[in-house]
Amino acid sequence: MSDLTPMRQAPVAPSAARVALPDNVPAIEELFSFAREAELRVRTLRMTIEDRVVNAKGEQVTTYEVQLRHPGQARVTTRRSADELTRDYDIWLSDGETATSFQAATKVASVRALPDRVAGSDQDDLPPYARQYVPLTRLPAGSLAETFIHPHGLFRNVLVTGPLAVVGTQPVGGREAIIVRARHPRSAKVLVDRPDRSIDVGIARDSGFVVLLTERIGETVTRHAEVTALDLDPTLFDSAFELRLPADVRKVFCASRRGRAGASGRARTRGWSPTTTRTGESLSTT
Secondary structure, three states: OOOOOOOOOOOOOOOOOOOOOOOOOOOHHHHHHHHHOHHHHOOEEEEEEEEEEEEOOEEEEEEEEEEEEOOOEEEEEEEOOOOOOOOOEEEEEEOOOEEEEEEOOOOEEEEEEOOOOOOOOOOOOOOHHHOOOOOOOOOOOOOHHHHHHOOHHHHHHOHHHOOEEEEEEEEEOOEEEEEEEEEOOOOOOHHHOOOOEEEEEEEEOOOOOEEEEEEEEOOEEEEEEEEEEEEEOOOOOHHHHEEEOOOOOEEEEEEEEEOOOOOOOOOOEEEEEOOOOOOOOEEEOO
8 A cells, every 4th residue: 555645736727719711701710719719828918008098187097017826826006107106006915815906096905715606606507698707817897807808797797788899900019909899888887888889899819809999989088998018928037026115105904815615525714804014014825
């Protein structure tokens, strides 16, 4: 009888079913399937998104800088000013289990456990409109980074609620993007739920990532978000997923997962406790 302990095999990461799109114009569902699997074609990713929104205050520009390393590690920096010295920025950092957020303007940081997923929502026997996509690496829920890298919700909840058509291609950030237009898609906002509202989404032909999002009311552009830099499989060092906080930061609460319950039935407790941050404390996801 052998005393050797069998080695536990690492879980196999999912792979994309489609490696590339055909040379001709793809069908809508084929294009959406290709885009859903975009994150599975890379190990690391660096993306910069520039978001321009026109409202009563005029044009507002927000920049999102995304760094991602599978499985689980992600950093999203949100900047609302082009001034490099401004403190009007936020950082969201995750290791796949917890998410750390830091608001530089208010010097407030928090660490929270990522929410659990709805059990059974990703089963293959569910109809496509009810199935939930499970990303390999999670991003801030409802953020533009989530929309561009994990577009399943955009496709399922927004675009397919209106007539769809491939209207052509255009270069975006040096890449060819296939443009899909949705006319009068569903909106929860009464003021923009109009028959002359449309959304254009650009999907990069080479990678499948969403690289363009344009919203219009009639002929007026109300939002234009575009990927200005996209680096596939860059070298990302551990320091990219570390956050060194200033000495006077306030950490409002801390979440930890202890003994996570799984199929084995082991108990899981989730602790939330106020804490303070030491001078120069570094929060790392590595």
